[in-house]
Amino acid sequence: MLRRVVVTGLGPMSPTGIGKKKFWPNTCNAISGIGRISTFAPPSLSCQLSGEVQGFDPPTSYSE
Numbered sequence: 001m002l003r004r005v006v007v008t009g010l011g012p013m014s015p016t017g018i019g020k021k022k023f024w025p026n027t028c029n030a031i032s033g034i035g036r037i038s039t040f041a042p043p044s045l046s047c048q049l050s051g052e053v054q055g056f057d058p059p060t061s062y063s064e
Contacts, residue, residue: 015051 015033017023026033033051042048 013053013056015053018053018056 011019012023013019014023016026016031017033025031034049035052037045037048037050037052038054039052
């Protein structure tokens with residue numbers, strides 16, 4: 001049986017880092033990616049914390 005594989009991405013994109021060079025050391029050192037919401041003003045929300053992916057710009061962010 002012929003099986004096809006599609007690679008849709010390489011490396012992690014998470015609140016603790018984009019790409020394995022940033023993500024893995026932060027994960028090993030228990031660095032949290034959780035912080036106050038910064039991409040919009042959340043005054044009406046009961047929770048104002050999130051795990052935002054900081055600094056993601058598709059054309060330039062991933063360079064591994």
